[in-house]
Amino acid sequence: MLRAVSRSSQCAARAASTAPAGSQKGPNIVLVDSVRTPFVTSGTLFKDMMAVDLQKEALRGLIRKTGVDYKLIDHVICGTVIQECKTSNIAREAALLAGFPDKIPCHTVTLACISSNVAMTEAMGMLSTGYANAVIAGGTELLSDVPIRYNRKARKAMLGIQKAKTPMAKLQIGAEIVKNLLSPELPAVAEFTSGETMGHSGDRLAATFGVSRREQDEFAIRSHTLAEAAARGGKMSDIVPVFVDGKKPVTVKADNGIRVSTLEKLSTLKPAFVKPHGTVTAANASFLTDGASAALIMTEEYALANGFKPKAYLRGYQYVAQDPKDQLLLSPAYVIPKIIEKSGLKLSDIDVFEIHEAFAGQVLANLNALDSDHFCKTFMGRSGKFGRLDMEKINRWGGSLSIGHPFGATGVRLATHAAGRLKEEKGRYAVIAACAAGGHGVGMLIEAYGK
């Protein structure tokens, strides 16, 4: 940390705040700026686009917003989950479409719902090793369209048809193809190893941690209410409008999934996954979303040298993984104490929490877990409970439940909100935490710039 200070006399004055003890070594890393497309309910406004289009919009928007010269950018990393095989390295295709010079290397990463966190932390690694001075990290998801494949038998027959010599053999293969046409393979919605869908696991998790249906519905309403207020208050300044061509061209300027409802209305909904006694419904779960995001990340020295005013420090990160069945969505509980303590901080030092809302019940279950002696002792080897997070510090601009959750793009959105809220709420430290399929999770520590 001291190294960073001594590197540039220019930044010495401003970067009087040094990284907290225990966070990573190397240069100070800053989030210069970040953008996202509007997050749009799948099957609506973006339904005819491709994921690469959205990522292109985000990248182009970021360039426009920051005015950064392409020359300064060393690398582009994007995250995505449901892959369109035409654009398997979607980062490259999007960058080219966004007008980036072909000399900038781009690659794509994936880790379910925290894919763009991976893009950001990998960027941090590139900056730390000195490989790069400026990296763009982003992510995209378009769930309006998913690759639905012919089933394996049909595919095998299709691949075999070229090898068939006689007309009879060709006919046989043709018959095999026809036979299998109507039973396509859908992209997996269930955990590969357990076969359980995330919603089902989330419902069980809520039950495990004693989260009632009412609490879940209330939390969902809270999320929508806060998101609506934030949008109205102009807090969503990271959104770049997307022009959608077509018979009726339209410019999409805002998220379209935010709708504040009443408890009475929500309580009439039937459970979506665990029937008939479950508690997770369509209204207290995040919905399928299309959207993309992008962030410009630099070393502090480089940013200042090139005249940028950073938004926040990216101080450190932590990944965790556990049982993909019973603790599929429990990573925030594991990672929050870890990231805070390894940075030499206390729970009370954290002013802002941005926690990914996969399901209302899942967020509340994680909070209950952190407040449970049994859980903290048994699973985290602590002497007792870590403590309850202050609800006032959590997701005050809404969350994935209301804003939406394009898998590959959410991570950058969390970082943006954390940085934005630090500024607005005059806090110093923010922690973001998110869970992901496979029992994974990530935590990141963000520090206000210039505080």
Next chain:
Amino acid sequence: FRVSAMLSRLSQCRVSHLATPFSRHISMSQTLSAGSVAVERKGDVAVLKMNIQGAKENTLNEQLSSDLRSAIEQVEKDDSVKAVVLMSGKPGSFVAGADIGMLKKAKTVEEAAKLSREGQQQFDRLEKLKKPVVAAVMGSCMGGGLELAMACHYRIAVADKKTQMALPEVMLGLLPGAGGTVRLPKLVSVPNALDMMLTGKKVKADKAKKMGLVNQVIQPLGDGLKPASEATHEYLEKVAIDAARDLASGKLKATKEKGFIEKATTALTTNALMLDNVILKMAKDKVMKMSMGNYPAPLKILEVIRTGLVKGHDEGLLHESKAFGELCKRNETAALMGLFNGSTECKKNKFGQGKEVKEIAVIGAGLMGAGIVNVSIDKGYRSVMLDTNEAGVERGVGQITSQLNGRHKKKRLSLLDKERFMSNLVPTTDYADIANSDLVIEAVFEDIGIKHKVIQQIESVVRPGTIIATNTSALPISQIAKGSKNPEQIIGMHYFSPVDKMQLLEIITHEGTSKEALATATAVGLKQGKLVVVVKDCPGFFTVRCLGPMMAEAVRLMQEGVTPAELDKLTKEHGWPVGAATLADEVGIDVAAHVATFLGQSFGERMKGADGLLKEMIDAGFKGRKTGKGIFVYGSGKKGEKKANEDSIKILQKYKLAPKASVSSKSDRQLRIISRFVNEALMCLEEGIIASPSDGDIASVFGLGFPPFWGGPFRFVDLYGADKLVGDMNRYAAEYGIAFKPCNLLVQYAKSGEKFYK
């Protein structure tokens, strides 16, 4: 030693699974003092929690029955109670069955029938309760426990591994005696009801829901604010209370309106004409084919189900209790119950924990070696499988892979578990890879020279203190141990093939075997899921020593002109799961000859068989199933048909003996075979080779397929009568000499009228 896979297919192999819930509780019924049913109020719902204090599992004993009766009366009278939830206070056990001790107290058929009657009446009362009763099932729900749940109006079950529903009475030689035969066919289809009652098979929650046995399923919760089982148990209670309330208010209906197809199917499968001519007839044919008519319970079950379906609830119950009473007092029931108790005993480790074993090495990747590895990796042991050549290792890996894949396909094993088990496997041809193994089991060819060489090779790489087990079927362990630097670390572990199906493990100690080696081998065997019988060292140990004379007698019968097919029929009808001729082919004629010669040398005249005949068959290449030709000729394919081998019959004819008319009736022939087995078993007890009659019976039934309804050789003597057996054997001895000389113990029991089981 290799016994055909067919042995395992017979249902008795399942017997021991059920042993736990039943036999464990015999002593407990008396020790109860505190109330076993707690009534908790949750608003207008009364939650009845069954919890027998101090017991791991709930069993329907006198105390629980009477406490349940008063609890039900209490909630019936209480007008503020609108609905009832019936569950267990123990997360791991709903009700594991009726208390077997109560049956033992019933001295006569009538008393046993009365017991059944009382149970039926109690459950009828519960069913007729005006308030909805929800059974919330978590943990084993077997026998009387399932009958209790079926008498409730709505059933919710947890979809975890421990929650299993079954009517296993048939395995004890009984039938469900508390209304089960009448209620089950109403909840599920007749074929499913038959399947459950005739095989005793266990059904998990998801399957039960599909069948119609339960109305609602709950997926288990993980560990969170409290341990997983407690959390799930509380969740179950909460969901059950909600369901009970909704049933009371009419928001929830216990029975769904049946669709046309369902109605038609039910009508079709429950009318007398259809039952008699198709469904029950087919079931009966199958039962007869499987049991050869040796087991009365399945046939009774068919009769009783018919009465319930055709004549209605009350008639069905009457027939059920009457049949139950009759079955209770049958010899077969005593034998099967004895096997339950015996197998429970054989699941206990009486020798301490021994050395901690993390890694096992198995030398030899043949059918047996790979089988041993198979049952080790899926219990969490890292297991090195070593063979001398790549092809051997590959074959072994293939065997294990297809076994695990088969279980995965049948949904008995998740993808993740399957692959995690495979990750425990270390296939190798390099002895250096076994250096860190805690237990090495050699399963190489039965030749003392090779065994010694392998042991020396093992000892050259492993750490000092490593226990070396030898999987031999006959070679004395003391002789094998002579090749070792540390004979106290040498022990015999005799598995039965196919290892993943056969439940028995015969552990053999020689004079110098250390206590630690015995404890370690036993602990590993039990963890591998085996019934462990520990025997002393002697040629053939217990199992093969008993089998030897029996097989010699089988060969003699063939020499006397009994065709192989006749021999098979003869023995199968007598209750052996595999015919004697087929068994010889499965074992391998060469192996059988090797053992026979060896036993003949060791025990002299008593064991002598037709060595020349077997040698000639081996020379002709007729080594049994593995070579495609033995006593029979085998077609290609996995289950290739078998025909008599004309050439081997020619050899048999060369060694032809004249049958002795006085001892050649069908029953004499059957008795000649079984009596030589029994006599040898008694000698083993006499000599202290086995520790108890129960051990001998378990080893005989689970290792060799001794007719289960006889309960093993010792139970056979009790049930058949020692004096009668001595009389028969003396008749045979008059013709054949020493081979049939009743041993001292048998003669003594014949004189005194003493029994092995009191």
